[in-house]
Amino acid sequence: MAPLRGNKKKRKVENNEEEEEDNSMVSGSSPEDGSAKWWDALSKKIAGNPDDFKSTFNMSRKTFDYICSLVKDHMTAKTHFAFINGKPMSLHDQVALALRRLGTGNSLISIGESFGTHHSTVSQVTWRFVEAIEQSGTHHIQWPTTNQELTEIKRKFEKIRGLPNCCGAIDTTHITMLLTSSDREADSWVDRKGAHSMVLQAVVDPDLRFRDIVTGWPGKMTDSSVLENSTFFQLCQNGERLKKSEQDEEEKITEYIIGDYGFPLLPWLITPYQGKQLTETKTEFNQRVIATHLVAEKALTRLKEGWRMIRGDMWRPDKHKLPRFIFVCCILHNIVIDMSEEGDDDDVGGLTCSVDHDPGYRQEVCEAVDKNGSLLRDELCAYFSGR
Structure with a gap:
């Protein structure tokens, strides 16, 4: 017009x-x-x-x-x-x-x-x-800028299931698209479910706020591949984002985020133990990680419920503009949280509820294990066993 x-x-x-x-x-x-x-x-x-x-x-x-x-x-x-x-x-x-x-x-x-x-x-x-x-509005999505802010995030994470020094939870979801055979790039976007999709990776704080997002990659990429191609990964690998901090006088536990089985075990990314024959201590530790990781799943569910343009199959979207639409929806998601007042019913409660932001996509399993990541996970596990 x-x-x-x-x-x-x-x-x-x-x-x-x-x-x-x-x-x-x-x-x-x-x-x-x-x-x-x-x-x-x-x-x-x-x-x-x-x-x-x-x-x-x-x-x-x-x-x-x-x-x-x-x-x-x-x-x-x-x-x-x-x-x-x-x-x-x-x-x-x-x-x-x-x-x-x-x-x-x-x-x-x-x-x-x-x-x-x-x-x-x-x-x-x-x-x-x-x-x-x-x-x-981009300032509404940023990593904590002060020690006080990061300390508060750790406190809230620890309050969920006791994990000390946890700074975030990471997860991915698929933004599905309906592409036609006339689209020359259609095959590039076919994911493991046989659909066309674009992946969104998000690091979430305990208030369900997005602290770091990555999008624009084809949905066929694994969670670990998307992570390893992100700036967040490079910053963490270089020690510029998650650092060591003292838990008590006798031990030091690095700052870390938690992920599910689809992510690699790294010195700053803790995932659950794999295997069927786990000790009672390791099983309990897994339950703590999985329960705490629900913040990421719930945040992505709320994102798609609140901004339904990216929830269903999008009809022939402009794949160059779509990452920007997704990014803005994430900003709006954070703005609603940032503007909420005490007493609002949109709090973090109810983390035990059933959530599924990625229906039809089976759980990925990444077997990559970093030695230092394994040591940190064992140290955390021992922390809960009282040893």
């Missing part, structure tokens, strides 16, 4: 207040009553539960307004968009449209029909929103 310019015609007195409200929304500075009127008008159009803001956008009004403030400069600096009836889209309208597209995964056509705009406008607004979040 072509850009719309400001209307310079004289306005009727009775319409003056309404049009000034529209202009204030475009600038992102609408007052509370104007914002409420905007929601009342939009809720009559869109599907879902029109009376409940949080069920419509999977976030509070406070979080929505914060996101608007993040993207305001980028989304109002260039082209302005309009509804089919010619009315300009406010900043709120554009953000709402993009969030519905990312949050529901509904088609461009169905989103456009519910908002009263053309499907091409839905596509353009959503991409503008993705660019804006990339530009202004």
Whole structure:
């Protein structure tokens, strides 16, 4: 849709207040009553539960307004968009449209029909929103920057099942795609399940927040291969990310993250013991690791539940843009957590619930074992046995 310019015609007195409200929304500075009127008008159009803001956008009004403030400069600096009836889209309208597209995964056509705009406008607004979040929201995904922050993460991990010095949990999930035979690159994206997919690797903290992500690799790659091709791997191997710290006067336990059987056992990545004939001590240790690792599984489940555009089979996506869509969904996932207030029902509780963010994909098994990683795991195991 072509850009719309400001209307310079004289306005009727009775319409003056309404049009000034529209202009204030475009600038992102609408007052509370104007914002409420905007929601009342939009809720009559869109599907879902029109009376409940949080069920419509999977976030509070406070979080929505914060996101608007993040993207305001980028989304109002260039082209302005309009509804089919010619009315300009406010900043709120554009953000709402993009969030519905990312949050529901509904088609461009169905989103456009519910908002009263053309499907091409839905596509353009959503991409503008993705660019804006990339530009202004990347600080919501970062490794802990202070000792105090990292200490708090360790404390929360230890509170789950007692693992000391744990700094994160790592897991992967597949973003599935529907590609046609006419796509020359289709075969490159066939994974071990026979589907087309792109893999997402995430390191998660105990609050289900993503601390490091890697995406863009074909789904046929193993978990260990994706890890070894990541910057996170290089930083950890070089000792720039996870360091040694004292557990008590007699022993030292390095900082580490935990993974499942699909990852290699490394000096900074602890995985469960493999084998059927395990001692009682090793079995108990495995249970601690698996229970703690649930934070990563739950985070990825929540990501796909909250941002359903990346949950189902995506119809012929642009594989160059898809990693950026995934990245932005991860940022939005973190923003919702960062903006949550004490008492919200979206806490970390219920880690024992059944989660499956990757249905149909069997558990990978990586047999790679680093000697120092084996020593650390044995040391941790002995820590719990009281020896």
